[in-house]
Amino acid sequence: MVGAWCFVDHFGPDDVRGRPGMRVPPHPHTGLQTVTWLVDGVIEHRDSLGSHQFIAPGELNLMTSGRGIAHSEYTPPDHPDGMHGLQLWLALPGSARDGAASFEHHAGLPAYTAGSVTVTVVVGQFGELRSPATVFTPLAGVELLFGEASRISLPLDKGFEYGILAMSGSAIVGGTALEPGSLLYLGDGQETVTVTSDGEARLFLVGGEPFDEPLVMWWNFVGRSHEDIAEARTQWMAGERFGTVGGGEAAPLPAPELPTVRLKARDRYGRTF
Incomplete structure (x- = not known):
């Protein structure tokens, strides 16, 4: 984990000309927020709250699951x-x-420019900038867009730990x-970090106060125990708790079978309990 950040899916860049693109039927979530950020393309979101x-x-x-929500994502x-x-x-x-x-959907987000680098x-x-999105722990998720070869010094919070992902281009952090698809863990206790790129690049910085609650992550669920996960799976398969996603013809995704051993909680250091 990096702060409360517990999962990242970096998809693309893909050429979807003549192809359907993203096709993710209704599926459930518990115990988490999903943060969806596009740099190319379009996605249609529907959820069991009626959001479209x-x-x-x-x-x-930004979707907050709380105890339970279901959603679909289609191009x-x-x-x-x-x-x-x-x-x-x-x-x-x-x-x-x-x-x-x-x-929540936010079309306008705070940003500033330093030379040829746009920080969103x-x-x-x-x-000094704060996103309007609702969060539940102190954290940061920041895009760094380099328009040309540049060097920037970023202010960090000494109480946060940080990681930085390369989405396109290359950089020295x-x-x-750092090459595309790589996530570099920066640790905590730092006040600044210098990022240098020799050309156009797009990076994403994640950070936050260390998250000290052990978690069980399985499929689309984040819980605290094997029992949390087993209950969520049972209720999803029974059509309970998560509601119904409208507007689509695809059947909800079935949950995989649980393993034949107990799922163990894991803390931010990877220790199991």
Whole structure:
């Protein structure tokens, strides 16, 4: 984990000309928030709250599962040629994980420019800028877009741990080379980090206060025990708890079978309990 960030799916860049693109039928979530950020393409989101939202590059979809929500994600038939983006998960703390589900869409996010680098605060707080998105632990999710070869010094919170993902282009972060698809863990206790790129590049910085609650992550669920996960699976398969996603013809995704051994909680260091 990096703060409350517990999962990242970096998809693309893909050429989806003449192809259907993203096709993710209704599926459930518990104990987390999904952070969806596109840099190319379009996705149609529907959920069991009745939300229906298209997301385009530079916009944020934030879905809070609370105790349970279901959603689907599709590329609409009339779509751009490319698909590239991120979906990240934030673990909800104990005080929020059994709360109500919600959905937010934000088309305008705070940003600043330093030379040829545009810094966009997608979620949380970075320096003096704060995203309007609702979060439940102190954290930051920030896009760094380099228009040309540049060097930037980023202010960090000494109480946060950080990681940085390369989405496109290459960069040197604190002296370490980073290529697309790589996530570099920066640790905590730092006040600044220097990022250098020799050309156009897109990076995504994640950070937050260390998350000290051990988690059980399995399939689309984040819980605290084997029993949490088993209960969520049983209720999803029985059509309970998560509601119904409208507007689509695809059947909900069935949950895989649980393993024949107990799922163990794991803390931020990877220790099991």
